Amino acid sequence: MLNHLRSAGWYEGSDRNAYIHRAWMRRGNPEDSLDGSKPQIAIANTASDLTPCNMHLNEVADSVKNGVWAAGGVPYNLPVVSLGETQVKPTAMLWRNMAAMAMEEMFRANPIDGLVLLGGCDKTIPALLMAAASVDIPAVVVPGGPMLTGHFRGEALGCGTDVWRLSEEARAGKITGAQFLASEQSMIRGKGHCNTMGTASTMAVVAEALGMTIPGFAGTPAADARLLSLSHETGRLIVDMVGIDRKPSDIMTKESFLNAIIAVAAVGGSTNSVVHLLAIAGRLGIDLTLDDFDAAGAGVPVMANLQPSGVFLMDDLYRAGGVLALLTQVKDLFHPEPITVTGRPLVDYLSDRPVYDDTVIVPRDAPLMDDAGIAVLRGNLAPRGAIIKPAAATPALLQHVGPAVVFDSIEDMRERIDDPDLDVTADSVLVLRGCGPRGYPGMPEVGNMPLPQKLLQHGVRDMVRISDARMSGTAYGTVILHVAPEAAAGGPLAFIRTGDIVTIDVENRVLSFDVTDDELQTRSQTPASEAAYAAPVRGWAKLYIDHVMQADTGADLDFLVGGSGEKVGRESH
Missing domain, CATH: 3.40.50.2300 (Response regulator)
Structure with missing residues (x-):
């Protein structure tokens, strides 16, 4: 038995409004399509x-x-x-x-x-x-x-994942630029x-x-x-x-x-x-x-x-x-x-569902990883939290201490990441700020920063990377994301400096840097990072920046949290 249909509020009755609603929607549909029963x-x-x-x-x-x-x-x-x-x-x-x-x-x-x-x-x-x-x-x-x-040279291609892998191989000189571009025809x-x-x-x-x-x-x-x-x-x-x-x-x-x-x-x-x-x-x-x-x-x-x-x-x-x-x-x-x-x-x-290939769906007693749910890290670098996907990370880097190499914006990172004079080693922690919901705006998928070319050429394929950005779900690496509050909202990420020692301890859920609260109070944001924050003056981007919440609450707009139900306009009052 049908409940009273919501659409009946448009189509029931013999007044002018109901007439208009029905007449304009008939368009060859059956006679009973608008009679309130369907x-x-x-x-x-x-x-x-x-x-x-x-x-x-x-x-x-x-x-x-x-x-x-x-x-x-x-x-x-x-x-x-x-x-x-x-x-x-x-x-x-x-x-x-x-x-x-x-x-x-x-x-x-x-x-x-x-x-x-x-x-x-x-x-x-x-x-x-x-x-x-x-x-x-x-x-x-x-x-x-x-x-x-899709396949390239006889090997299966994973959309996105193999883009990151092949592009790094090309930057490392392991494959040619022509080979990298040739795979494009097979990706999709x-x-x-x-x-x-x-x-x-x-x-x-x-x-x-x-x-x-x-x-x-x-x-x-x-x-x-x-x-x-x-x-x-x-x-x-x-x-x-x-x-x-x-x-x-x-x-x-x-x-x-x-x-x-x-x-x-x-x-x-x-x-x-x-x-x-x-x-x-x-x-x-x-x-x-x-x-x-x-x-x-x-x-x-x-x-x-x-x-x-x-x-x-x-x-x-x-x-x-x-x-x-x-x-x-x-x-x-x-x-x-x-x-x-x-x-x-x-x-x-969830019963009587056989597994036909246990190399793809591996047995529970021999999993790909024992405990690899998304981990939430906290500390003086991420008071409201940051996240990491351990299943995509290098196990040896899930506990790591190293000096920060800080980039003030995506553009800054792209300009300097392959500079031969960049003071960086495999133990460094790459830090990118200004890429949170308000900062860029929109929280782009740039958290999986490319590794410095000079390290790629020496065989390095992963480093700890930290940002207030997101990363593609197809990406991999020891990448800490969604740092909250973001730099553009005045979070501690705005005040970290190159050379600060960063500690990552995923098992104990820690993300911190060796700066005391007192010292942190004396620091100011760099002019370069402040200049890079988005500052739209109109349109959706302006509305977004004025009302977007932080990543730890879903980055929705503050006035859209909750629902208004099915009522229209003045009906909802």
Whole structure:
């Protein structure tokens, strides 16, 4: 039995407004499509030719439409803001909150009863979930899926991960520039997002662990016909969800977020999941903190032997049994209460899921790493926290003491990193500031700084790197990120100097430098760093800088935390 439909507020009645709403939407649809008995379903579609990872989502939307019609609903394609991670400058993260805000307003303003959220590239699924959480009408995610593996000279290529690796090999003189460029033709084999366990794949896993996809959907390759079949099934499901009014707030509870953190740890997922999960939780009014990431992820073994932490790629994971087969290995760690979009708990789907290749999904008693959940570090260099992904780091560098080599901006780093006279050794700690949410703005993915060329030529392939920036989920190395408060907000990172001794102790969760509180009070920011901070005077960038919060709370805008529900305009008063 259907609840009274939200869309009836537009279409019911015989007055002039209802007449206009119905007349303009008929467009050849069946006579009964607007009679108040059929759920109106928006397919929030991030397809765009400038978001290459999402270019195929129009085809996916057609399968969703067919499922909606089959279940007795009325589907509508709703193009929403799309963000291509590799294309948008200065960084797609600058626009995540804008995309979420625009989506939220369109979801609320239109006569729709339910949502199917089509995303793939890094920021699209987070923005869609943030928006749907704020409006809180029935919603379900369709992840666009990873691309199939490309090959170069007979070797599999991991999107992103092998860009970083090959570019460093070229800078070290191990391969030629021509060879590096030749691999470009093989990197992207076809439709879908990055095939590593980067941010896109991680956010699909997150959506599934939160309960917001049909279980078993995450990780289905974009080119696999089963993705279209699941999309059709999702179209049918959303009509049922509207009928019983199963909303995001019913599905995404505090325990759901803890399950998502466990899932991210088990797959060796992206550090970017931290800012996205914090932001989504904030929209729901859930008190999720960095401490939850450290606690929930502690002791979770990494069992996905996938780049950048391992060697295989996403279509290998799928043939080995898929995400659910992997999560079944740690079923005992999951909170059993949270439900999925189907109404059944996630843990109900974590049984009878065989692993078909234990070199890809490694056994729990022989994991890739024993305890490699995202670690939260604190100390006088990061009073509100910083994060590191131990699974992507060099174990010997997880405890390290060394002198800082400080760069005041991305431009400063790029200008000096390969200077033969740069006073740097393999024991140095590279520090980059001015790249947090406010500083650049948008918190770009530059935390995995390139290593100095003179060290690369001597065989160095990793160093400790610290910044208030993010890094690509496809990247690797001993990289400490999301330092909060950021330098542009007056955090201690603004006052560190070249030569200060930095201590990193991941086991004990410490990130500090050898400067007393009294001395720190006497220091001022360098003119070069202050001059490099973003200072927009208009538009979105101005609004963003004035209202963006710090990374430890999700880098959402302060006035978007929480939700406004489904009511429109004056209805919400």
